[in-house]
Amino acid sequence: MTGGAGSRIRGLVRKEFLQVRRDASSFAIAFVLPAVLLFLFGFGVSLDAREVPVAVVVEDPTPEASDFVASLINSKYFVPRIMHARPPAERAMLAGEIDAIVVLRETFAGELNASDIRPAPIQAIVDGTNANRGRVLLGYLRGAWANWLAQRGLEDPALARATIDVEQRVWYNPAVDSRNFIVPGLVAIIMTLIGALLTALVVAREWERGTMEALFATPVRTSEILLGKLIPYFTLGMGGMALSVAMAVFVFEVPLRGSLLVLTAASAVFMVTALGMGLVISSVTRNQFVAAQTAILLTMLPAIMLSGFIFDIEAMPAWVQAVTYIVPARYFVAILQTLFLAGNIWPLIWPNLLALALFGTGLLLIAGRRTRKSLE
Structure with missing residues (x-):
């Protein structure tokens, strides 16, 4: 230049x-x-879900059901509303008051403590209007269920029914x-x-x-x-x-x-x-x-x-x-x-x-x- x-x-x-x-x-x-x-x-x-309103239908208020509900209450992801029948929960979801329904059947405690391995004794119903939020919320509910089962297994090894121990790791963004x-x-x-x-x-x-x-x-x-x-x-x-x-x-x-x-x-x-x-x-x-x-x-x-x-x-x-x-x-x-x-x-x-x-x-x-x- x-x-x-x-x-x-x-x-x-x-x-x-x-x-x-x-x-x-x-x-x-x-x-x-x-x-x-x-x-x-x-x-x-934000793509995360925090303080999501969730209806928890408890058909039989056993100690096990109460313990699982307490774990949801203590979670930062959920704001549970306790109900005792599905119809009110379904009406609440139709009205947009809640984003998911967790159903604990009256056989919850019996199936949980059974010696044989059965399907998970809870039902999760998620509002899928927002597909991404629905997938995230479903993952949170699965994680809450898995963590609660793991905690029960630690407290009482006789209740741990899992035959495979899965250890999860998230790289680069461990807090997700x-x-x-x-x-x-x-x-x-x-x-x-x-x-x-x-x-x-x-x-x-x-x-x-x-x-x-x-x-x-x-x-x-x-x-x-x-x-x-x-x-x-x-x-x-x-x-x-x-x-x-x-x-x-x-x-x-x-x-x-x-x-x-x-x-x-x-x-x-x-x-x-x-x-x-x-x-x-x-x-x-x-x-x-x-x-x-x-x-x-x-x-x-x-x-x-x-x-x-x-x-x-x-x-x-x-x-x-x-x-x-x-x-x-x-x-x-x-x-x-x-x-x-x-x-x-x-x-x-x-x-x-x-x-x-x-x-x-x-x-x-x-x-x-x-x-x-x-x-x-």
């Missing part, structure tokens, strides 16, 4: 930083918006807390929107005000204009990323098992990609309102739906899975979830990082071709 080009880029960068200092909207996008969205989604979105899975992906979604908005709005505003035409009348090259836009907003975007990671670790207590250096490098590559998307959008729209709407439609919505942030990509139809490969957030979500929950797993990190680098390069090339020193 020649001295003239270097001085022009420094001048453009200084101009952008002065503009950022005068305009608080850039700081709001880079720092306030991520914090607000993380608080809203981090605390508001959905927040540990959601928050890293949420950081990727937010930074996708932030990066695209930072450049899309600012550059579109310059087109509206005519300052881009003024720049075209100077000796600066298109590549120098793009660099002058990228460097300041890259700095702001990385500041927002640092804030988001700090909130994930210290506010939401998500473990960061990978290297902070690797996280920073991956974030930098993704930030260039996100800013590149904003540059392309602004070069096409040249209008702030249209640029903002386009940035949301083309970045945030696909990132939420097709990145694996919430919805499992492998469960999607094959043609939808193919579409996910053109969503950059898919690769950053995979990197963040790997670094936060598993660590530096390079066979997972490298391919996704390479894909992001290709996306970033391609978007900057497109932005360069679209941003020509011409008023046509």
Whole structure:
């Protein structure tokens, strides 16, 4: 890079930083918006079930039945309502007052203490309107039943009827807390929107005000204009990323098992990609309102739906899975979830990082071709 080009880029960068200092909207996008969205989604979105209203039908209040009901009462997952017949429980489920019914038949104690192995003497009826919540709740009920049987076996070995001892282990997220899975992906979604908005709005505003035409009348090259836009907003975007990671670790207590250096490098590559998307959008729209709407439609919505942030990509139809490969957030979500929950797993990190680098390069090339020193 020649001295003239270097001085022009420094001048453009200084101009952008002065503009950022005068305009608080850039700081709001880079720092306030991520914090607000993380608080809203981090605390508001959860795939776990807590304090679920459950009707427990006890046909015969034996000590064994009372003991099992007590285990449900002491669980953080359930809020049991004790009933003595099924019809009231079924009416409560139809009315939406409860999400599940657990039936302890009048033969519960006899079947439980029988010497031969019989099917579990309880019935679980789960509201399947929300299929995912229904599956989670059914798993919780099975776990509560298994834990209670295991506890009874420890207290009285004569009551332990299981012939196989199953030891469960959950790797990477042993607490099975959905927040540990959601928050890293949420950081990727937010930074996708932030990066695209930072450049899309600012550059579109310059087109509206005519300052881009003024720049075209100077000796600066298109590549120098793009660099002058990228460097300041890259700095702001990385500041927002640092804030988001700090909130994930210290506010939401998500473990960061990978290297902070690797996280920073991956974030930098993704930030260039996100800013590149904003540059392309602004070069096409040249209008702030249209640029903002386009940035949301083309970045945030696909990132939420097709990145694996919430919805499992492998469960999607094959043609939808193919579409996910053109969503950059898919690769950053995979990197963040790997670094936060598993660590530096390079066979997972490298391919996704390479894909992001290709996306970033391609978007900057497109932005360069679209941003020509011409008023046509």
